[in-house]
Amino acid sequence: xxxxxxxxTDQIVERLxxxxxxKYVLYGDAEKLEPFSHDEVAESQYAHMPDCVVRPESTEQIxxxxxxxxxxxxxxxxxxxxxxxxxxxxxxxxxxVLLCDRMNRILEIDRExxxxxxQPGLVTNEINDALSQYGLFYAGYPMSLETCYVGGNVxxxxxxxxxxxxxxxxxxxxxxxxxxxTGEIVRLGGKLVKDVTGYNLxxxxxxxxxxxxxxxxxxxxxxxxxxxxxxxxxxxxxxxEAISAVPTIMTAGGIIPTAIEFMDQSSxxxxxxxLNESIPYQDAGAMLLITVDGAHEQQVEREYESIGxxxxxxxxxxxxxxxxxxxxxRIWKVRRNIAEAFKVVSPHQSLEDVVVPIAAIPDMVDGLGxxxxxxxxxxxxxxxxxxxxxxxxxxxNPAWTLDEWHEKLPRIMEDMYKLTHSLGGMISGExxxxxxxKKYMNFVVPEASLEMMRAVKRALDPNNIxxxxxxxxxxxxx
Amino acid sequence: MRxxxxxxxxxxxxxxxxxxxxxxxxxxxxESIINPLDLYAIEIAIRLREQHGGEVISIxxxxxxxxxxxxxxxxMGCDSGVLITDKAFAxxxxxxxxxxxxxxxxxxxxxxLIICGERATDGDxxxxxxxxASFLDLPLATYVGKVEHVDNDVCRVRRLIESGYExxxxxxxxxxxxxxxxxxxxxxxxxxxxxxxxxxxPAWGADDLDTDPNRLGLKGSPTRVVKIFRPxxxxxxxxxxxxxxxxxxxxxxxxxxxxxxxxLI
Numbered sequence: 001x002x003x004x005x006x007x008x009t010d011q012i013v014e015r016l017x018x019x020x021x022x023k024y025v026l027y028g029d030a031e032k033l034e035p036f037s038h039d040e041v042a043e044s045q046y047a048h049m050p051d052c053v054v055r056p057e058s059t060e061q062i063x064x065x066x067x068x069x070x071x072x073x074x075x076x077x078x079x080x081x082x083x084x085x086x087x088x089x090x091x092x093x094x095x096x097v098l099l100c101d102r103m104n105r106i107l108e109i110d111r112e113x114x115x116x117x118x119q120p121g122l123v124t125n126e127i128n129d130a131l132s133q134y135g136l137f138y139a140g141y142p143m144s145l146e147t148c149y150v151g152g153n154v155x156x157x158x159x160x161x162x163x164x165x166x167x168x169x170x171x172x173x174x175x176x177x178x179x180x181x182t183g184e185i186v187r188l189g190g191k192l193v194k195d196v197t198g199y200n201l202x203x204x205x206x207x208x209x210x211x212x213x214x215x216x217x218x219x220x221x222x223x224x225x226x227x228x229x230x231x232x233x234x235x236x237x238x239x240x241e242a243i244s245a246v247p248t249i250m251t252a253g254g255i256i257p258t259a260i261e262f263m264d265q266s267s268x269x270x271x272x273x274x275l276n277e278s279i280p281y282q283d284a285g286a287m288l289l290i291t292v293d294g295a296h297e298q299q300v301e302r303e304y305e306s307i308g309x310x311x312x313x314x315x316x317x318x319x320x321x322x323x324x325x326x327x328x329x330r331i332w333k334v335r336r337n338i339a340e341a342f343k344v345v346s347p348h349q350s351l352e353d354v355v356v357p358i359a360a361i362p363d364m365v366d367g368l369g370x371x372x373x374x375x376x377x378x379x380x381x382x383x384x385x386x387x388x389x390x391x392x393x394x395x396x397n398p399a400w401t402l403d404e405w406h407e408k409l410p411r412i413m414e415d416m417y418k419l420t421h422s423l424g425g426m427i428s429g430e431x432x433x434x435x436x437x438k439k440y441m442n443f444v445v446p447e448a449s450l451e452m453m454r455a456v457k458r459a460l461d462p463n464n465i466x467x468x469x470x471x472x473x474x475x476x477x478x
Numbered sequence: 479m480r481x482x483x484x485x486x487x488x489x490x491x492x493x494x495x496x497x498x499x500x501x502x503x504x505x506x507x508x509e510s511i512i513n514p515l516d517l518y519a520i521e522i523a524i525r526l527r528e529q530h531g532g533e534v535i536s537i538x539x540x541x542x543x544x545x546x547x548x549x550x551x552x553x554m555g556c557d558s559g560v561l562i563t564d565k566a567f568a569x570x571x572x573x574x575x576x577x578x579x580x581x582x583x584x585x586x587x588x589x590x591l592i593i594c595g596e597r598a599t600d601g602d603x604x605x606x607x608x609x610x611a612s613f614l615d616l617p618l619a620t621y622v623g624k625v626e627h628v629d630n631d632v633c634r635v636r637r638l639i640e641s642g643y644e645x646x647x648x649x650x651x652x653x654x655x656x657x658x659x660x661x662x663x664x665x666x667x668x669x670x671x672x673x674x675x676x677x678x679x680p681a682w683g684a685d686d687l688d689t690d691p692n693r694l695g696l697k698g699s700p701t702r703v704v705k706i707f708r709p710x711x712x713x714x715x716x717x718x719x720x721x722x723x724x725x726x727x728x729x730x731x732x733x734x735x736x737x738x739x740x741x742l743i
Contacts, residue, residue: 233665278662308668319668321553324511325490327665 005093005465006073008051016054016096019064024102026053036097039084042349045406046087046436050077050097057102059177059185059216066214067183069096069465076181077467078210080120080152083144085351086434088156088209092469098214100151106130107217113191114222115174120151120215127220137225139166142430143336151215157207159430161259161335162291164250164386168430170206175219178205181212181461191219204456209432210467212460226293228300229258233320233331234311235284239264239369239381242286243362245314246385249290250358253310255303259291260386264365267338267382274341277334283317288385289335338382339393345378348396348405350413354420355389355429367419368392375412389429392416417443433471441472479532479590479630481523483556484579484610485516487540487547488600512547516595517554517663518656523593524555525661526628532590533557537582539567539575545679552674553666560586564683569696572601576609578694581687583614591633592653596621604655611653619646623659 013027026032030049038047051074056062069076075095082089091097103119106127110116111134116127124145127138142148142158152158154176159168175189189195189202205213236242239262246260263271265285272281281287290307294300308319322328342349356364365381368390372379376397383391394412396405417427421444427437441450453472457464464474490509497504512520523534536551538544539562548559562582570578583589592614594607604620611618623643624636634647638657666674684694692698716736720729737743 232668279665305668305672312668320665321668321671322665324509324550325492326511326514329492331665 004073005075005095005468008074008095012068012072012074013052015068016052016065019061019068020054020056024055024057026055027051035082036079036099037090039082039087039089041085041087041090041434041436042343042347042351046090048090048092049094050091051094053097053099055099055102059179062098062179062214062216063183063185065096065098066179066181066466070182070463073463073465075465075468076214078151078155078214080149080155081123081144081147083148084152084156084432084434085353085436086156086209086428086432087436088432088434088467088470089152090435092435095465100149100214103151103216104149109134109136110191111136115191115219116222117175117217117219118150120149120154120218122150124148124150124153131222132225135225136222138172138220139223140169140172140220141166142169150218150220154206154215154218155208155210156430156432159384159387159389161261161384163384163389163430164260165256165258165293170203172221173202173206173218174221175217176202176205176213176215177217178213178215181463181466185216186213189219193221207432209434209470211457211470212466214466224295226258227295228297229291229293229323229328230300230304231322231328231331232288232290232292232304232308232311233279233322233334234288234290234308235279235281235317235319236286236288236311236315237284237317239286239365240362241315242288243365243385245288245311245316246361247359248314249307249310250386253307255292255307257290257303257307257386258293259289259384261289261335261383262361262385262390263287263289263335263338263382264380266378267342267380268334270341270345270380271334271338274344275333275337277330279320279331279334280318287334289331335382338380339391342380342393342395346396346398348402349393350409351391351393351431352413352416353389353391353428353431354416354425355387356420356423356425358386358388360423360425361385361388361390363423364390364419364425367423368416371412371415371419375408375415377408377412379412379416384429387429388425413440414443420444435469438469438471438473479526479530479628480586480588481527481532481534482583482586482589482592483516483519483523483534483536483551484583484592484594484606485520485536485538485547485551486513486595486598486600486606487511487538487544488513488598491599510543510546512550513595513598513600515597515599515658518658518660519593519595519654520551520554520556521661521663522625522656523591524664526591526625527557530628535559535586537562537579537586539563539570539578539582542681545681548679549674549677550666552677552679553670554664555670558677559679561679561681562683562687563681564685564694566684566691566694569699570694571699571701572603572605572609573701574694574699576606576613577698578687578689579606580610580613581689582682583610585682585687589614589651590630591628591651592616594653594655596655596657607653607655614653617648617652618654619648619652620655622654622656625654625660 075093077091079089100121104121108117141162142160534556536559597604621638622635627634720726
C-alpha cells in the first residue's frame with residue numbers, strides 16, 4: 001500500500017459534476033477552497049488545501065463519488081461544519097473534500113420508538129429545537145452545538161458538558177447508514193435498544209473520524225425532555241478546593257449532576273474580562289459550573305440546594321443560582337468563551353483535550369501547574385471536571401517568537417501527555433486524534449492496539465483513500 | 479432609607495414566538511423572567527442600601543405567578559416584596575399601571591427613592607416610571623447612568639442624554655429610571671434563593687388599594703391597541719467591491735461619488 005495518490009484532473013472534475021451537478025463542485029478557485037483547508041485548529045501548519053470540494057445531496061451521490069475516488073485512487077475527506085479540534089476534516093493529502101452541508105434534513109421523528117433519524121449535515125441544535133414540542137430531547141451536547149453538524153459529532157464521538165449524566169454521542173447512536181470507502185451502501189444497527197447480532201460495527205464507526213465510512217443517515221435515541229434545569233456557579237478560593245469538591249458532590253451528595261464544569265483562575269479571568277462580566281471573580285481561584293436537571297421543579301430545587309450546601313461545606317466562597325434561560329446563559333457564556341478570550345492573549349494556542357480518571361483530576365491540575373512553571377507558558381485549564389476531561393490549553397507566551405513557540409510546544413505537549421498517561425489518562429477525551437495528535441498516539445496506546453486499528457483500516461479501506469493520514473498511519477506497521 | 483423597585487415579569491425573549499395571524503405574542507409555555515432592564519434598578523437599589531442602610535422593597539403588578547419575579551428579586555438581595563394582582567387590573571395600559579403602582583407605593587408609604595428600569599422588553603414604552611412620578615407628584619430623573627449622591631434631602635444623578643451626560647439634582651423623595659451603565663446586576667445566590675423561598679410575599683388587590691374602580695384595567699385605560707403589524711424594512715443596498723489593488727481606486731471613487739451625491743460628505 002502506498003500513499004501515492006492521483007491528482008484531481010479536469011476529467012475527474014467532469015465526472016464529479018455529472019454526479020452532483022456543476023453548482024456543487026468547487027474547483028480551481030483557491031480563495032473559495034481555502035476555508036476547507038482547515039478546521040478550528042488554530043495552527044496553520046495543520047492546514048492543507050483540497051483539490052476540490054464536492055457537495056452531494058444523497059446517499060447514492062456519495063456512493064458514486066466514493067466508488068469513483070476508490071477506482072481513481074483519489075483521497076476523500078468527509079467534512080461537516082469544520083468545527084473540529086483535531087484536524088479531522090483537513091484534507092492532508094489534498095484530493096476531494098466531501099461536504100455534507102446539503103444533507104441537513106430531519107428524516108423522521110419516531111415518537112413510538114423514541115428515535116430521530118437525521119442527515120449528517122444537520123446542525124446539532126436543530127434536533128432539539130424540533131423535538132421540544134413533543135417533550136423529547138437528544139442528549140448529545142457538544143459545546144459548539146450551535147454550529148456543529150451531527151455527522152461530525154458521530155464521527156468524533158463528541159462529548160461535551162453534559163457527559164457526566166448523559167454520556168457521550170455514541171450512547172445515543174442506534175443506527176447508521178453509511179457509504180464505505182469502496183462505495184458500498186451499508187446499514188448498521190437500527191432502532192434497537194439491545195442488539196448483539198455480531199460484531200458491534202455500529203460503535204466501531206462512532207468516533208472513527210471519517211476514516212472508515214461516510215455517514216449518510218443517523219438514527220439517534222431520544223429521551224423525555226427534562227422540565228426543569230438549574231445551573232450553579234460556585235466560586236472557590238483555590239483550584240484544589242474546587243476540584244476536591246467534585247468527587248464529594250458525586251458521592252456524598254448522591255446526585256449525578258448533568259454537568260460539572262471546572263474553570264481555573266486564569267480561564268475565569270480571561271473570559272470575564274473578555275465578556276465584561278462583573279461576577280466577583282477577583283477573589284476566586286477557580287469556579288465550578290454545575291447543572292442539575294430533572295422532571296420536577298421541586299426535585300431539581302432539592303438537588304441543587306443539597307449540592308450548593310455541600311459546596312459551601314467544602315470551602316466555596318459563594319454559590320450563584322441560575323434558574324432561567326437569561327441567567328443560565330450569562331454563566332455558561334463565561335465557560336464557553338474561554339478559548340475565544342485567550343485568543344486575545346495570543347492567537348497561538350493548543351487546545352488540548354486530556355482525560356483522566358475523575359479521582360486523578362487534582363493531581364492533574366497540580367502537575368499542569370508544574371509544567372506551566374517549568375516551561376514559562378500559561379496553561380489555562382478548564383473543562384468537564386465531572387468526567388475527567390480537561391481542556392488544558394498552552395497559550396503562547398507573548399514574549400516568544402513564533403519559532404520559539406513551535407520549538408517549545410512539542411516539548412510542552414510531551415510533558416502534558418506523559419503526565420496524563422502516568423495518571424491513567426488518555427490524550428483525547430472528545431476532540432479526537434486527527435493528524436494533530438497522531439504522533440503522540442504511541443505515548444498512550446500500545447503497539448498491539450495500534451496494529452489492530454491499522455488492520456481495521458486496511459480491511460475496510462484497502463486503497464487508503466478515505467481521510468488518509470488520520471489517527472494512525474497504515475504504513476507504520478511493525 | 480426605603481428604596482422601592484417596581485419590576486415587571488416579561489416573557490423570556492429568546493423563547494418568544496409570534497402568532498403570524500394575529501400579530502401577537504404567543505405567551506403559552508414561555509418562561510417568564512424579570513424584565514432584564516429592571517435588574518439594573520434592583521442592583522442599584524441594593525447597592526444604595528448597602529451604602530446608606532434601609533430596605534429595598536420590590537413590587538410587581540401582574541398575574542399570580544409574577545410572585546416568582548418578586549422572589550427572584552429577593553434572592554438577588556431585596557428585603558421584601560409585594561405582589562399587586564387582581565382580575566380588575568387585567569388589560570391595564572401604562573397609564574392604568576402607573577396609577578395602581580402609585581397607589582401601592584402610597585400604601586407602603588415613606589418612599590425614599592423609587593427606582594425603575596428604563597423600559598420593559600415586551601411593551602417597550604418606558605412610560606410607567608414617569609407615570610408613577612406623575613401620579614405621586616414626585617420629581618423624576620430618567621435614563622440615569624450614575625447615582626452620584628443620595629441623602630434624605632437631595633439626590634444627584636448623571637443622566638444619559640443624546641449629546642452626552644447631564645447632572646441633575648432633585649429633592650427627595652424622587653423617582654429614577656435607570657439605564658444599563660448604572661450598575662451590573664448581581665446573580666442570585668443560594669442563600670438568597672433559600673431566603674426568598676421562605677419570605678412571605680403579600681398580594682394586594684384592588685380592594686387593598688385606594689383606587690377608583692373606573693380607572694382600573696382595560697376599562698380605565700385610555701390607550702387602545704388598534705393594530706399590531708410588522709414594519710416593512712425598505713433598505714436598498716448597493717455593494718461596492720474591491721478585490722485587488724487595481725480595483726481599490728475605482729471602488730473608492732465610486733463610494734465617494736455616492737456619498738457626495740447624497741451630500742453626506
